[in-house]
Amino acid sequence: MIKVGIIGSTGYAGAELVRLLLAHPEVRICWYGSRSYIDKKYAQVYQNMFQLVEDVCRDDNMAELAREADVIFTATPQGLCASLVNEEILSQVKIIDLSAEFRIKDVAVYEKWYGMTHPCPQYLPEAVYGLCEVNREKIPGARILANPGCYPTCSTLSVYPLVKEGILDPATIIIDAKSGTSGAGRGAKVDNLYCEVNENIKAYGVASHRHTPEIEEQLSYAAGEPVLLNFTPHLVPMNRGILVTAYASLKKQVCEEQVLEIYDHYYRKERFVRLLEPGACPQTRWVEGSNYVDVNFKLDPRTNRVIMMGAMDNLVKGAAGQAVQNMNLMFGLPEEMGLELVPLFP
């Protein structure tokens, strides 16, 4: 039985971790961390957990937690996790960090986009970026696992095969992404009130969103050259889900079948990536509550572009589910354990 501690268990991603881990046969949650609700019963913060979780929320105490747990999930704001990590902690426990601190290898890039000094750049080299479908072989040995961001997961998986195979011109990539509101977190802000989000759609972080360099880094590895792209997120009036619509110019003359083959080659054996039937567009409703990413593409011969699409649940594959997938790999369990969730519809 793996003993799990969660720092930040009362955010939406933390709560999703609780939902998934409660159903995981090899896990016991031993620490429900939450600075905002110390000593409050977890089930009073999330009433869905009534009679399922009897624990109270605990303050962050990394040292004590490292002694009690085998793995710590940190689902906290920027800066917290990294500031708590040190050699002693890492000698006792594995860290799966759902924040962004360990995702970007170049500390200068991190500090520029995030506007803060990195608290422990010395751990960047060893941290492993946990996008299993791309990076699987490096994950089992990781001490610090950087769980990918929600937008980067969906964006990268939608575009990756065609970049890797050199089909498209990386300099032409444009990613237009749409996210449900749980991605904005549970903080009490006017902008996230029901009446402000409902019956509305808007772009935000245009040409400046922090997930941009993370996507660029991953696609640069695939392209074998630095990639700069446009990434525009939008806020959609729904709870869960991310949809990515990505555009790029083709570098080679390809037909639909060839592109299909490339996607199929990369994803045929992937448990959590579904290449849809030709013509079917990914929709967030078809993956809700599950760890799937649905992807597909369309060629436009008129403009010589390919439109690549991906849909996933931002809280599952985009956060907690992917974190559990990584945990499974790190602990030698079957990758899909606890994640064989049938999407909920409607």
Added chain:
Amino acid sequence: MIKVGIIGSTGYAGAELVRLLLAHPEVRICWYGSRSYIDKKYAQVYQNMFQLVEDVCRDDNMAELAREADVIFTATPQGLCASLVNEEILSQVKIIDLSAEFRIKDVAVYEKWYGMTHPCPQYLPEAVYGLCEVNREKIPGARILANPGCYPTCSTLSVYPLVKEGILDPATIIIDAKSGTSGAGRGAKVDNLYCEVNENIKAYGVASHRHTPEIEEQLSYAAGEPVLLNFTPHLVPMNRGILVTAYASLKKQVCEEQVLEIYDHYYRKERFVRLLEPGACPQTRWVEGSNYVDVNFKLDPRTNRVIMMGAMDNLVKGAAGQAVQNMNLMFGLPEEMGLELVPLFP
């Protein structure tokens, strides 16, 4: 392994049965019935099932299905199930009927409220009303299981203990219920279009909804006398969930503790009924995707009334989940098998 056939597998309740049964360790679905989509791949009707279900939809053929299956779930419009049942079928297979034909014992009451002739009243006496929390002991031996309606499940469970214990005056019961839109089914009607339901709430079937006599019958058993009540359903702009707010005058002077004790007595051992902490109101979001009914109450000494509240997922405990719960009892399995679902939030 129990072989299951579903007639009406492409309605919302049928699709929820598929979701639950796919994760049930002792079940294999052998028949995806759907008159509307014969020969179409099930996963093309419900794209969430892509790569999970490879079957195509099949026409209704009760005789053939009875030979293939151990149990048939009928999630069809009124009249269909009962018209297909006969002694030969029943000698081969168990029937769990999610429509209303076998729920009301008095055929005259049925025909008055449903405005149709009952196709096989001879089976009414043996049919068992599958509200496990009230009727558990009769379920295992049933050949025909009448799965309760969504509103009656939530209404009856919210009110039942106080009626049974004679605390309230049954002649004063008023049930004001609110339902998500999946309860209206997947039929293409203008009234159920997105723009008609969104940003709206309305009552419907006022003083005439068909679930009224079903609730009355169950509460009459509890009261030991005929109960007439007002039941008003409302359509709410959300996918899933039923909330019941019920009112009744108290017959006896009782304090909160006494009422608490009564609810606790009836539901303490129930796996799927959660009596919330004092003061907490049931909310549909806390049960979504699960088989729970959350209940609670409030006394109003000013008016000498009790307000009883219940929340559940109409597609799970109000339809497919309860049907699986009944199946488990009918086949000697643990009642909660395949139903230990953590509610999904947000």
Added chain:
Amino acid sequence: MIKVGIIGSTGYAGAELVRLLLAHPEVRICWYGSRSYIDKKYAQVYQNMFQLVEDVCRDDNMAELAREADVIFTATPQGLCASLVNEEILSQVKIIDLSAEFRIKDVAVYEKWYGMTHPCPQYLPEAVYGLCEVNREKIPGARILANPGCYPTCSTLSVYPLVKEGILDPATIIIDAKSGTSGAGRGAKVDNLYCEVNENIKAYGVASHRHTPEIEEQLSYAAGEPVLLNFTPHLVPMNRGILVTAYASLKKQVCEEQVLEIYDHYYRKERFVRLLEPGACPQTRWVEGSNYVDVNFKLDPRTNRVIMMGAMDNLVKGAAGQAVQNMNLMFGLPEEMGLELVPLFP
């Protein structure tokens, strides 16, 4: 031209006042009060007003405002308006108060339900309760106009005629109300976040909501005797709208036609109350953005009860629209001036 000052112009009700008053031919807004956004451009707080309002928000300065304005609308939290009112102010300006301080005549009742000391009970006797359809003749002479609460407006207008005519037993009245989320205001609270409200319905303030005594007082006047009732509000995932479903036992044997006649008698000449055609249920979508209250009823001979229903836009007839209606009467303008709004659908 009437010069209008708004205290609390950046709440949802205040913003709706701005929307309505901008289109009012006899009004000029001279003061956009907002403690939270002092010196900020109003159109930056409400971007819909871009190019329509050039003013900046101003702090509360009742003395200065009284000199500049002919009428002050106070759309503020409890306690603020009343604490600012005095004889000098009232000699200069009329007050239309959208908070609850002047709605309840009995100061003890106010203080019990609102849990605060009334700051100026001496003005309660002269304050006029501005439910035009009931109280029209008293409004023109008012110095302090207590604008009715949203729930009380819809509840009272739905039930009033039958109470007044002695058709129903006032001791049996139960009001089950449902409101859109704008009624909860623009304050940044976790409970009002998009993901908390969306896909959910809940009751709140059960047997304790502050609008209860306000409804009781108005219906007591109609009944000629003290009325106690149950009032249960619910939060619905939509922006605007209140739906009231009210129940009462009939005191007299009446047929549908007689009840119809009573409603028709009271509302035939009312510009803003629409008695729907027999059988049509009020729905919030049909009144959105307008000053209408749609009402109707259904008799249930089985239980000898009448179900009374009403729908309105909580921000218009339930707040800003009714306030403008009152202003029109107070300033001798046609009651409907600036309020001839066609409901927006969808």
Added chain:
Amino acid sequence: MIKVGIIGSTGYAGAELVRLLLAHPEVRICWYGSRSYIDKKYAQVYQNMFQLVEDVCRDDNMAELAREADVIFTATPQGLCASLVNEEILSQVKIIDLSAEFRIKDVAVYEKWYGMTHPCPQYLPEAVYGLCEVNREKIPGARILANPGCYPTCSTLSVYPLVKEGILDPATIIIDAKSGTSGAGRGAKVDNLYCEVNENIKAYGVASHRHTPEIEEQLSYAAGEPVLLNFTPHLVPMNRGILVTAYASLKKQVCEEQVLEIYDHYYRKERFVRLLEPGACPQTRWVEGSNYVDVNFKLDPRTNRVIMMGAMDNLVKGAAGQAVQNMNLMFGLPEEMGLELVPLFP
């Protein structure tokens, strides 16, 4: 008084025409056309119009209607309007066509994208494309006014100034658009049911949507050369609103101020286009119910692209409002008459 006939008055765009024209001081609607609801009271089809419209719906009879009306709005499916038009009709009445038949000058392009034979190509040359902000001077004399499509209106106005001024490379334009569900019409289809649209976002018509050539044609005029582009619409769970996010590479080195000046030059005097303050993103909630298009842009020096954004209400500026704006111009009325609508929020 202008006498107006509406063919297709019971679709969402038709109903919005009714809402706007009821408040227009120089218009009287004399014909509520609706094939689906012949002889039914209009207010029974749209209950918001109860007591506001007493008319019944009438069948299409172009000849009779042409004698009764001064102008006919056709808000009907493809093909209907054009099939009814002839010289005699046009000698009696002006036509404002909200369908697509007269929008595209090249009949071959129309027939390719719409998959149907054009019923009266002889009228294409004289039909005027009614995008007032671009085409104002041609509108007064028009007999046949082609009211622009919803997506083309928002797309063209967002991109037009920079194409016209030669700032961007037209071959690189990508338009990613998002629409509320009223754009899908009031037809009873499973895909538009509440539970199918709610909690979902999807792309549709990828690389094949019919509005593509309409946008291309307009931007080609601006560019002075043929423009091919990618246009991807998405369905968003909200009633109203279109958001356009458009991308293009810059052809010239420009700074923000220069681009600002260009937009300002084109839109400074436009009553219905609002160039937002620098940094503010257009959002659909800020224009709901109004005839505004809010536009803005962001330069990305990293990729040398400009991101252009526009938001509008698809039923107002995208359909009925723009049609009224055109009618005003055609009848010599002030362009903004009946359209000075303050956006409704929330």
